[in-house]
Amino acid sequence: MSHELIKELTLLLSTITEGAAAFVIAVAVIEAAFRTLWLIPQSFSGGEASSGHEAKEDVRLRLGRWLALALEFLLAADILRTAVAPSWSEIGELAAIAAIRTALNFFLQLEIDRAEQRKTTPPEARAG
Numbered sequence: 459m460s461h462e463l464i465k466e467l468t469l470l471l472s473t474i475t476e477g478a479a480a481f482v483i484a485v486a487v488i489e490a491a492f493r494t495l496w497l498i499p500q501s502f503s504g505g506e507a508s509s510g511h512e513a514k515e516d517v518r519l520r521l522g523r524w525l526a527l528a529l530e531f532l533l534a535a536d537i538l539r540t541a542v543a544p545s546w547s548e549i550g551e552l553a554a555i556a557a558i559r560t561a562l563n564f565f566l567q568l569e570i571d572r573a574e575q576r577k578t579t580p581p582e583a584r585a586g
Contacts, residue, residue: 464542465542468538468539468541468542469538469539469542471538472535472536472538472539473535475531475532475534475535475538476531476532476535478531479528479529479531479532479535480528482524482527482528482531483524483525483528485524486520486521486524486525486528487521489520489521489524490517490520490521490524493516493517493520494514494517497510497513497514497517500513512577515573515577518573519570519573519574522566522569522570522573523570525566526563526566526567526570529559529562529563529566530563532559533556533559533560533563536552536555536556536559537556539552540552540553540556
């Protein structure tokens with residue numbers, strides 16, 4: 459196999475990986491939109507306020523998890539693209555993008571973990 463063929467295949471795989479990320483984001487947005495639409499009539503039914511808050515938090519957490527997964531796909535695409543980047547300028551650009559995506563993913567995961575912890579910690583333990 460020639461070097462150029464491997465480079466082209468790697469770039470193709472990177473593009474496919476980015477497409478997978480876009481698909482994951484699309485699924486996430488569609489799911490979150492439908493779940494939010496489902497919550498709207500429930501918010502007017504006069505149910506318990508904390509139950510409505512928990513339902514919204516659940517939608518937010520699920521969306522966050524999907525987005526974290528999409529960021530992982532995008533980071534993988536960046537890594538693939540870096541493997542065949544011919545110039546230092548392109549490598550630097552990809553490194554900056556990868557660093558930003560990694561930071562976004564880190565803070566998103568941190569927020570998801572905190573929300574999960576709030577969800578599983580009894581209210582009495584949170585107050586004290």
